[in-house]
Each structure stands twice: as C-alpha cells, then as structure tokens.
Amino acid sequence: MKYIKIFIISISPLFLGGCTENNIDFEPISQITTDQVTSSLELLENTIVGNYAFLSSAEGKYGYDRTRYDVTEYMSDDVILNQWSGNDFSYSLTYQPTSASDRSLDFWQYSYRAIYSINVANEGLDNLEGLSSEDEIKRDQLKGENIFLRSMFYFDLVRVYGRPYSHDDPATNLGVPLSDTSTDNEGLSRATVKETYEFIEKDLLEAATLLNEEKSNIYVSKEVALAGLSRLYLFKEENDKAIVYADSVINSGRYQLLSSEAFPRYNRNAPVGNSETIFAVQRLATDNVGRYMMGGMMHGDGGYGQIMVSSSFMDLLFKNPNDLRVNFIDVQYELDAEGNKIPDPDNEYYGYKVIEKSSIPEYWTQKLTYQDDEPMLHSPIYFRLAEMYLIKAEAYAKNGEEEKALEMVNIIRERAGLSGDQLFRLDNLQGYGSVLDIVLDEARLEFAHEGHRTHDVFRNKKTMDRSYMTWQGWSGPGSIPYTSNRILHQIPEAEMLKNDNLVQNPSYTN
Structure with missing residues (x-):
C-alpha cells in the first residue's frame, strides 16, 4: 500500500502563514493512503491549500522563500555585505557558484518536493468521477490554483539554473528536469530552456482557463495567472503578448496602485486588503x-x-x-x-x-x-500591480513605442511623488541614452530588494557592476557580464550523485 504523508487542514483565510501546528488546525490524522486522498475532492482541496505552504515552509532554518531570495537577490547590484560570512548565501553574493551550496540544495529540493505534491493532487483531480456541476466548478478552480503553483516553482528553477531565454539558443541551452506526473520521476534529464518555458506557458494558459473564483490575494485567482503570463512573455521577449496580459490584469478592476500617502508603508501592511498586491504568500x-x-x-x-x-x-x-x-x-x-x-x-x-x-x-x-x-x-510579494505597468513600459520600449513606454514609467514615478521635470518625455530623457535604460532603472527603483534586479540585468544582456563592492573581505568579481558562467548556479552535488542523467552547468572561468 502506497502512503503519502499529508496534513489535513481546517481551511481558513488565515491559514496561509506557513503550515505549522501553531497556526492551523489538524484533524486527528497525519498519514493516509494516496488512494484515499486522490479519491476525495475534500481531501484534495486540503492538499492543494497545503501546497501553498511549500512557498514558505522549512525543514531546517530556512524556508523556500528565504532560499529563493538568497540565490537571486544577493547577486544584484542593490546590495553590499558589511562583514564576511561563511554562510552559503555568500556563494551567490560573490558569484562563486558551487555544487556544495546547502542553500542551492534546499532551493532545489523544496521546489521538487512541492512539484511532486502538486502532481499527485492533479492526478487525483483528473480522476474524480460522478461530481455534481458545482463540484466540477470547484475542481477546476483547485486544479487552476495547483498548476499555477507548479508554474511558479519551475519558473524560479529555470531562472536560477538555466540561462535567460534571450541568451543564445533556448532550444539548446539547458533548463531543468520537468515532470507533470507522480510516477516515473527517477533519472530525469534536464529539458532545454525552451522546453521549460513552453511547459510553464502551458500550465499558465490552462490555469487561466480553469480559475473561476475571485479569491483574496493570498490565493490564486485568474488574474494571478494572467500576471504570470505577462511576466513570462516579457522574459521570452514576446512583447505584444506581455502587453496584452498586463492590460488584462490592469483592466480587471481588481487592483489599484496604493496612493502616494499609503505607498511608503507598503511593507508594513499584511497582504490581505492591500489593493496593489496581486499575489503574496501570507x-x-x-x-x-x-x-x-x-x-x-x-x-x-x-x-x-x-x-x-x-x-x-x-x-x-x-x-x-x-x-x-x-x-x-x-x-x-x-x-x-x-x-x-x-x-x-x-x-x-x-x-x-x-x-x-x-x-x-x-x-x-x-x-x-x-x-x-x-x-x-x-509576506513575500510575487506580483503587484506596479509590475504590470513596468512590464508594459519595457515591452513598449522594445517595440519602439517609446512615448507609450515613458507614459507607463511616469505613472509609477508620479505615484512615487515625482512631478514636472522629474518625469520623462522624449525631449527630456534626463541624460539617459535610451528609453529602455530609463525603464530598467525605474524597475530597479520600484522593485529594489524584491528579487527582480538580477534577472532584469542579465536577461537584457547587461553587465552587473559590482565595482562598489571592494573591501578587505571581498573575493568576488567587480564586473559580471551576462555571458559569464558565474550567473548560473551549479546543480547541487547531492542531486548529481543521485541522477547520472543530469548534466552540470559549466564552471566559471571569467
């Protein structure tokens, strides 16, 4: 008999803090068979709500959200270390990726454990029979939430271990192992970057068609999937699609930018009730x-x-x-x-x-x-409305629609309290050489320390300038071109030893 360990949760809107015994209620059961879970819509609903907890849960000191942050944000030019640390986050900060990094291992393993749980739940949802029309609608919503979560995990994975889609040939660059099943997952090879993005795109498109309930922003609703598609298409440089999906979120009427008065306290507000937050992990x-x-x-x-x-x-x-x-x-x-x-x-x-x-x-x-x-x-914010405006700005700039790009930028700048000559016009680029550079700097200002910057620099084929990071303990490079192998994390050694079919990322020499 096959078993799956699962928490059966009494669902409440406040649950999504991290699936610990301190803040959720448990039924008197901790281990049930997979067959029992996957044959009950009620148990599958609890399982899927539990899948959200993978975004914040931890088996050790650090949860998924912390490890995800450490392997991305610390590579940006928005941070500086004020004393040397032997912690494994330093491999990211110094651009010295190693397969021995425990932080990278945690990130990889948290991701694939979540994906496995998501796949188990999906199979159960697909196999349910004899549902009422009301339960069929509920099943669709749950599956939409579930596969959206899978798309998030894969999008994070491919951006850490694979090159940006815009680099060289995504049809030959290696991405990450892919699976949409709970079986036959041993010995998977790495898909290409193109295949990985296609997998994510398929999940997001399907999620957008299935999601039918307006939930609060700590759960997945249709607009969350649309925001994910907008970001995905921007990374693929399919700019027209990025604009269309960003507009669909903006025009949904569900979200508004915080006012200039409220904006400086954004971080102090819990996500529920925040008009700008599209999706966050509470x-x-x-x-x-x-x-x-x-x-x-x-x-x-x-x-x-x-x-x-x-x-x-x-x-x-x-x-x-x-x-x-x-x-x-x-x-x-x-x-x-x-x-x-x-x-x-x-x-x-x-x-x-x-x-x-x-x-x-x-x-x-x-x-x-x-x-x-x-x-x-x-509460980590995965999508907020300001990003939709700046996605449009970047897409417009790359399409040559520069006036529209600046219009989007100025919406964000005005909310930040800027006016007059502090706003951009085609005859007032304020010393910038291109509208795209304006957009990227505005995104840097708006999303500083939110995990965007590293991806934005390298997918746009820019160089990360770390020349300011010179001090007695610094051992990393002062400049990291987008062509460098340093921008790729190494597949964790423990995973390489378990799977002979995995190909390691090239080591850095520059």
Missing part, C-alpha cells in the same frame, strides 16, 4: 522565526543586518531626494551623547553621520520587515 506572527526570515540578512532589528543597501542604488535613488521610495531605507544614524544626530556635510544623502561597519554605511532596506510593525515579519 506569513503570520506565529511564522516569524526572526533572523531566519527572508529579510534576516537585510536588517538588524531582529536580523543579522550584514547586507546593506549599495551605494550604487543609493546614488540612483537620491537623484531625486523627494522620491517616496527613499522611505524604504532605514538609516542607522550615529548619535551624540544627547541622542541627537550628528551633522556630516560629507554625507551627500542625508547630511548626518551614519554608523559604519567595515567602512560600509548602515543603510538597511525595510522592504522585508515590519509587517504589522513586527520586526522580521514579511
């Missing part, structure tokens, strides 16, 4: 594990605070000191004996002395902390 106070949360390295109040906001990003941000996005920077001022800030004419950003460690000013991001004003609590 974390509750009972899920807060302090320094092991997603922002554990990025802020010192409850976290380690060893990763600061880079001078490169600060220079861009302070081109307009009245930009409301300045509010997401938490400055650690040096104080005198009376507790007052100390003037410092050499500080071009704030005009006061700032605490330094290893000569690195302590500018922390608040994007990943202070939800409900609680240190380290954060």
Whole structure:
C-alpha cells in the first residue's frame, strides 16, 4: 500500500502563514493512503491549500522563500555585505557558484518536493468521477490554483539554473528536469530552456482557463495567472503578448496602485486588503522565526543586518531626494551623547553621520520587515500591480513605442511623488541614452530588494557592476557580464550523485 504523508487542514483565510501546528488546525490524522486522498475532492482541496505552504515552509532554518531570495537577490547590484560570512548565501553574493551550496540544495529540493505534491493532487483531480456541476466548478478552480503553483516553482528553477531565454539558443541551452506526473520521476534529464518555458506557458494558459473564483490575494485567482503570463512573455521577449496580459490584469478592476500617502508603508501592511498586491504568500506572527526570515540578512532589528543597501542604488535613488521610495531605507544614524544626530556635510544623502561597519554605511532596506510593525515579519510579494505597468513600459520600449513606454514609467514615478521635470518625455530623457535604460532603472527603483534586479540585468544582456563592492573581505568579481558562467548556479552535488542523467552547468572561468 502506497502512503503519502499529508496534513489535513481546517481551511481558513488565515491559514496561509506557513503550515505549522501553531497556526492551523489538524484533524486527528497525519498519514493516509494516496488512494484515499486522490479519491476525495475534500481531501484534495486540503492538499492543494497545503501546497501553498511549500512557498514558505522549512525543514531546517530556512524556508523556500528565504532560499529563493538568497540565490537571486544577493547577486544584484542593490546590495553590499558589511562583514564576511561563511554562510552559503555568500556563494551567490560573490558569484562563486558551487555544487556544495546547502542553500542551492534546499532551493532545489523544496521546489521538487512541492512539484511532486502538486502532481499527485492533479492526478487525483483528473480522476474524480460522478461530481455534481458545482463540484466540477470547484475542481477546476483547485486544479487552476495547483498548476499555477507548479508554474511558479519551475519558473524560479529555470531562472536560477538555466540561462535567460534571450541568451543564445533556448532550444539548446539547458533548463531543468520537468515532470507533470507522480510516477516515473527517477533519472530525469534536464529539458532545454525552451522546453521549460513552453511547459510553464502551458500550465499558465490552462490555469487561466480553469480559475473561476475571485479569491483574496493570498490565493490564486485568474488574474494571478494572467500576471504570470505577462511576466513570462516579457522574459521570452514576446512583447505584444506581455502587453496584452498586463492590460488584462490592469483592466480587471481588481487592483489599484496604493496612493502616494499609503505607498511608503507598503511593507508594513499584511497582504490581505492591500489593493496593489496581486499575489503574496501570507506569513503570520506565529511564522516569524526572526533572523531566519527572508529579510534576516537585510536588517538588524531582529536580523543579522550584514547586507546593506549599495551605494550604487543609493546614488540612483537620491537623484531625486523627494522620491517616496527613499522611505524604504532605514538609516542607522550615529548619535551624540544627547541622542541627537550628528551633522556630516560629507554625507551627500542625508547630511548626518551614519554608523559604519567595515567602512560600509548602515543603510538597511525595510522592504522585508515590519509587517504589522513586527520586526522580521514579511509576506513575500510575487506580483503587484506596479509590475504590470513596468512590464508594459519595457515591452513598449522594445517595440519602439517609446512615448507609450515613458507614459507607463511616469505613472509609477508620479505615484512615487515625482512631478514636472522629474518625469520623462522624449525631449527630456534626463541624460539617459535610451528609453529602455530609463525603464530598467525605474524597475530597479520600484522593485529594489524584491528579487527582480538580477534577472532584469542579465536577461537584457547587461553587465552587473559590482565595482562598489571592494573591501578587505571581498573575493568576488567587480564586473559580471551576462555571458559569464558565474550567473548560473551549479546543480547541487547531492542531486548529481543521485541522477547520472543530469548534466552540470559549466564552471566559471571569467
């Protein structure tokens, strides 16, 4: 008899904090047969709700959301380390990928465990018989949610272990192993990048047709799948489709940009009820594990605070000191004996002395902390409405529709409190050489420390400038061209040893 270990959950809108015994209720059963699960719509519904928990659950210190963040954001030019660390996140930060990285191994294994659970549930849904018309509608919704989650895991995987779709030939570049079944998963070879993207596209298109219920933004609704398609097509440089799907989300009427007054507190609001958030993984106070949360390295109040906001990003941000996005920077001022800030004419950003460690000013991001004003609590945001506008901006720029691109950019800049000559026009590019460069910098400003930047640089065939990262403990390169093998994470050694059919990514020499 085959068994699957599963939590049977009493569903409530507050459950999605991370599937722990502290914040959900369990029926008195912890292990049932796969046949029992997959023959009951009720049990399958519980299983699928449980599949959301893979986005935040952890078997060790770090959950999927933290490992996903560590293998992407730390490679960006928005961060700087203020003291050396032997933690495995340093392999990402220094562009020295290794198959021995426990962080990469966790990311890989969390992903494929989730995909297996999703596939089991899908097979059960497909095999249900004798359902009422009402239950058929419910089954479609659940399957749509489930396969959307699978598309997310695969999209994250292929962007970490495969080259961007825009590089060389996606039909020959290697992606990741693919499976839509719970059987015959041993010894899978890596699909190509093209095959992986086609798999994801198929899942998203099917999800969009199946999803029929407007749920809150901690669950998957049709618009979430449409947002996923818009992002996918942008990465594939199918710009017309990216625009169409972004418009479908914008015009749905379900989401609105936060006002200029509310925007600076975006990080402090839980996702439910936030008009701009399209999809987020809700974390509750009972899920807060302090320094092991997603922002554990990025802020010192409850976290380690060893990763600061880079001078490169600060220079861009302070081109307009009245930009409301300045509010997401938490400055650690040096104080005198009376507790007052100390003037410092050499500080071009704030005009006061700032605490330094290893000569690195302590500018922390608040994007990943202070939800409900609680240190380290954060619900990872996967899609928000601002991205739909900037997807359109990038797609328009690449299509040569530059005026439309700037119109989208200015919507975001106006919300950030900018006006007049701070807005872009074709006769006022403010020193930029191209409209595309304007769009990419606006995306950098808007989504700083949200996990976008590394992908945006390399898929657009840009060079990551890390020249600011020179200090006594730094061992990484100062410049990383998009052609470098350093941008590819190595397949974890443990997975290579288990599967002779896996081909390792090339090691870096540049």
